[in-house]
Amino acid sequence: MYQYDVLDRTIVAERVSQFRDQTARRLAGELAEDEFRPLRLMNGLYLQLHAYMLRVAIPYGTLSSGQMRALAGIARRFDKGYGHFTTRQNIQYNWVKLEEAPDILAALAEAGMHAIQTSGNCIRNTTTDQFAGAAADELEDPRPWCELIRQWSTFHPEFSYLPRKFKIAVSGAAHDRAAVAVHDIGLHLVRSGEGNVGFRVLVGGGLGRTPRLARAIRDFLPKRDLLAYLEAIMRVYNLHGRRDNIFKARIKILVDSLGTEEFARQVEGEFRAMHEFGYAPETSPAEIARITAQFADPVHKRAEAGGETLDRQRAENPDFDRWVRTNVAAHKRAGQAIVTVSLKPVGGPPGDASAEQMDAIAELADRYSFGEIRTTHAQNLVLPHVREADLFAIWQALGRHGLATANLGLVSDIICCPGLDYCNLANTRSIPVAQRISERFADAGRQAEIGPLAIKMSGCINACGHHHVGDIGLLGVDKKDGGEGYQMTLGGRADEDGALGAIIGRAFSSDEVVDAVETVVGTYVANRRDGEDFTATYRRIGAAPFKESLYAADQG
Amino acid sequence: MSDAFRKAVTANRLADGAVVYLTASGGWSTEIDDCRIAADEGEAAAMLALGEEAAARQLLVGPYLFDLAGDDGALRPARLREAIRARGPTTGSSLRFQAAG
Numbered sequence: 177m178y179q180y181d182v183l184d185r186t187i188v189a190e191r192v193s194q195f196r197d198q199t200a201r202r203l204a205g206e207l208a209e210d211e212f213r214p215l216r217l218m219n220g221l222y223l224q225l226h227a228y229m230l231r232v233a234i235p236y237g238t239l240s241s242g243q244m245r246a247l248a249g250i251a252r253r254f255d256k257g258y259g260h261f262t263t264r265q266n267i268q269y270n271w272v273k274l275e276e277a278p279d280i281l282a283a284l285a286e287a288g289m290h291a292i293q294t295s296g297n298c299i300r301n302t303t304t305d306q307f308a309g310a311a312a313d314e315l316e317d318p319r320p321w322c323e324l325i326r327q328w329s330t331f332h333p334e335f336s337y338l339p340r341k342f343k344i345a346v347s348g349a350a351h352d353r354a355a356v357a358v359h360d361i362g363l364h365l366v367r368s369g370e371g372n373v374g375f376r377v378l379v380g381g382g383l384g385r386t387p388r389l390a391r392a393i394r395d396f397l398p399k400r401d402l403l404a405y406l407e408a409i410m411r412v413y414n415l416h417g418r419r420d421n422i423f424k425a426r427i428k429i430l431v432d433s434l435g436t437e438e439f440a441r442q443v444e445g446e447f448r449a450m451h452e453f454g455y456a457p458e459t460s461p462a463e464i465a466r467i468t469a470q471f472a473d474p475v476h477k478r479a480e481a482g483g484e485t486l487d488r489q490r491a492e493n494p495d496f497d498r499w500v501r502t503n504v505a506a507h508k509r510a511g512q513a514i515v516t517v518s519l520k521p522v523g524g525p526p527g528d529a530s531a532e533q534m535d536a537i538a539e540l541a542d543r544y545s546f547g548e549i550r551t552t553h554a555q556n557l558v559l560p561h562v563r564e565a566d567l568f569a570i571w572q573a574l575g576r577h578g579l580a581t582a583n584l585g586l587v588s589d590i591i592c593c594p595g596l597d598y599c600n601l602a603n604t605r606s607i608p609v610a611q612r613i614s615e616r617f618a619d620a621g622r623q624a625e626i627g628p629l630a631i632k633m634s635g636c637i638n639a640c641g642h643h644h645v646g647d648i649g650l651l652g653v654d655k656k657d658g659g660e661g662y663q664m665t666l667g668g669r670a671d672e673d674g675a676l677g678a679i680i681g682r683a684f685s686s687d688e689v690v691d692a693v694e695t696v697v698g699t700y701v702a703n704r705r706d707g708e709d710f711t712a713t714y715r716r717i718g719a720a721p722f723k724e725s726l727y728a729a730d731q732g
Numbered sequence: 733m734s735d736a737f738r739k740a741v742t743a744n745r746l747a748d749g750a751v752v753y754l755t756a757s758g759g760w761s762t763e764i765d766d767c768r769i770a771a772d773e774g775e776a777a778a779m780l781a782l783g784e785e786a787a788a789r790q791l792l793v794g795p796y797l798f799d800l801a802g803d804d805g806a807l808r809p810a811r812l813r814e815a816i817r818a819r820g821p822t823t824g825s826s827l828r829f830q831a832a833g
Binding site: 202203204205208209223224225226227228272273274275523525596597598605607608611658660 | 744746747748749750751787789790793794811812813816817820821822823824
């Protein structure tokens with residue numbers, strides 16, 4: 177894992193000190209809210225429905241066990257004993273007091289953490305594949321490049337006041353687990369015809385009010401040119417991006433209005449000019465080597481395949497067998513495995529973890545996974561490097577802390593924003609609907625029978641719950657009678673086969689929505705052919721059968 | 733009575749962000765049951781002015797008026813958003829804001 181150097185530690189410590197001073201001035205009445213608001217937002221501090229909310233950065237979703245313990249300590253000392261892992265691989269605390277926020281930032285700094293780039297119109301925390309450095313299908317570990325982007329983008333003076341927030345995601349594997357197509361810039365590590373590894377560059381993806389899949393502007397970018405090319409994209413956006421209308425300020429709108437070809441032409445022009453006039457940022461091979469060395473592969477001295485023992489454990493424990501099938505992924509090294517810890521227990525708020533659970537995961541990471549933990553954009557946690565031979569012990573330990581739910585990628589593994597229970601922007605609640613859906617489908621056997629299915633849910637059009645790219649998407653809307661409504665989209669997906677879901681019909685009331693989800697699931701199961709996932713069935717049969725089953729009563 | 737004019741003033745307390753309500757004595761309470769209820773536009777405007785004054789003195793953030801509904805004996809926030817602010821998240825845990833002390 178990357179360790180902060182003196183420079184990193186200095187700028188984080190200085191930021192804490194600045195914010196302590198700003199907060200003291202605010203509490204003393206020397207700063208008005210209009211003056212203070214942008215300052216607190218630059219430190220991830222929002223004012224939500226019930227209290228302040230602090231969003232803490234987890235750069236590219238990688239955490240050490242020590243950092244996880246620090247997060248648990250903050251949950252205990254400054255919050256109500258829990259935290260909420262977000263759809264951007266970060267963590268939020270919902271019950272923060274302004275007067276204590278500087279102390280929280282100081283506690284984070286002690287653990288090499290901060291809340292920089294978690295809010296405001298800057299380049300936000302770069303996200304990536306939660307299996308980075310471990311996945312069997314990986315071309316190269318994307319994290320050194322994420323770290324390079326972090327160093328380049330943090331406090332970059334030219335890109336600190338962009339027209340709007342800006343999100344970058346990087347994937348290094350054949351299967352895109354980082355949803356790069358719905359980011360402002362998506363980077364996909366690929367191999368060229370000549371055998372070199374570089375980046376395929378996508379721009380203008382995003383969800384929210386105007387959902388767009390990102391469009392490719394470079395099929396192959398040599399690694400050494402990454403920062404220069406990113407800077408060229410940012411410069412074109414900073415120059416032409418709209419600042420007069422917040423709803424049209426994201427880069428996706430600029431790419432729409434210029435056209436992909438013209439946008440690419442301008443980026444290439446800036447990129448050439450940088451080299452011609454000698455102001456291109458250089459990525460020195462020595463610096464990349466220095467960063468890459470810190471992501472060296474941890475290897476168990478006695479990596480041990482599960483073998484007959486694992487087979488027997490699975491045969492004797494159907495629940496363990498189910499968990500292995502859903503929550504354990506193939507590792508690039510024989511005898512090792514990747515464990516995803518579900519934060520979606522039946523009836524629980526998706527993504528929440530108690531301080532005790534965070535400590536338990538830190539303990540398991542130390543014991544079994546080189547002290548390394550990942551967060552996922554699907555709001556789960558990962559132990560990336562475990563021995564197959566330890567899987568049974570890990571599963572048992574997780575079970576003691578309510579963390580052994582075997583539902584990864586299944587109908588109850590719902591991505592869900594905080595919604596109206598916490599968020600100032602939301603139209604409707606999200607978490608209680610997710611809780612009711614997971615209770616409806618609580619039976620593990622039934623979930624396994626249904627198979628992989630992504631339900632994603634947002635409480636407002638800002639789409640923090642990624643509803644546009646769910647097999648089943650739910651968007652909270654105000655109903656005319658003042659009640660909560662849920663608009664359903666079908667057929668979305670966020671991977672390399674990305675698609676935006678289509679609205680199926682009128683919105684459902686809160687009382688109707690869980691039945692509606694069950695109807696869609698039933699229609700899918702009844703119509704699917706052997707081995708077909710939801711997307712394949714939906715694309716083959718179209719929306720009509722779903723519409724008929726959902727709105728049959730309306731016709732009568 | 734349900735259509736009668738009924739409004740109260742709420743805000744977040746600066747130091748800890750807690751949801752507070754203007755009371756009849758001119759103070760600020762974390763309990764919605766303590767809130768002063770405006771019976772007409774004039775009273776509501778005067779109450780909001782008190783909120784803005786408290787915000788100017790850096791005690792509060794973002795005061796505003798919200799509607800109440802129901803009978804006099806059982807008034808409640810007219811909108812779900814305000815009900816959640818008053819009673820806490822509806823996610824099943826006991827997560828209501830704990831007043832200091």
